[in-house]
Amino acid sequence: MASAAVNANVKWYPVYTHPRAEKKALEALTAKGIETYLPLQRRLKQWSDRKKWVEEPLIKSYLFVHITENNLAEVLMTKGIARFIYFSGKITPMPERQINELKLLTASPYExxxxxxxxxxxxxxxxxxxxxxxxxxxxxxxxxxxxxxxxxxxxxxxxxxxxxxxxxxxx
The missing domain is CATH 2.30.30.30 (SH3 type barrels.)
Incomplete structure (x- = not known):
């Protein structure tokens, strides 16, 4: 029963990373045992001498952590994390539905x-x-x-x- 109460307090929070540090921050958070979601998109990149498919963040400098409020400080102490995203002056979780929709979008064949x-x-x-x-x-x-x-x-x-x-x- 206590486990269900703890799970009810686990929410998705958007965090802002340092520029181009999304993947490294994801690795660092995962190493700490923190569930993290980084929406990625495959893109064909053109260089002067070649083309290559690369996976890059869908939303630059954003990733999402699935934590309780007790873990906010632990996330902030992670290399590559700049800050939480604030709404109306406070850290606000995102609805689970929006994370699921974002996962569905990134899995879709649409550009x-x-x-x-x-x-x-x-x-x-x-x-x-x-x-x-x-x-x-x-x-x-x-x-x-x-x-x-x-x-x-x-x-x-x-x-x-x-x-x-x-x-x-x-x-």
Whole structure:
């Protein structure tokens, strides 16, 4: 019974890493036994002499830790971690649902684009088919294309997914 109470206090917290230190911070937190999630995306990178597929963070300088409030200091004392993300002046956990949606997005075959632009809310939609089935979001006009926008409220950014209009329903 006590174990269930402890698990109820474990929540996902977004943390900000030092620039380009996401993977090293992930390794350090994992070595401490802290459950960590770093959303990665495969991209084809072009150099002057070659092309190569690389895995890079979907959201630069962000990763997510699954901890209780008692572990906040331990996370901050980890190499590569800069700070927790604050909302309204306090450290706030993210809903489990948003982490699950982020995992679903990164596992999907769709090319993702992250923007920190403050996109205006548009028409509410729900994906009706494909690997993103069931995810709700907003449609916005972005770069003259209709795209699904899944706004993750606690991140302060938006994730844009290219998806055909035939795969969405209006809510």
């Amino acid at each position: 993702l684009e992250v923007t920190e632009e403050n996109l205006q809310p548009g028409e509410k939609i729900k994906v009706k088919a494909g690997p993103l089935k069931g995810i709700t979001g907003e449609v916005v006009a972005y770069r003259s294309q209709k795209q699904l926008l899944l706004r993750l409220e606690k991140l302060g950014c938006s994730i844009i997914v290219n998806i055909a209009a035939q795969y969405i329903n209006r809510l």
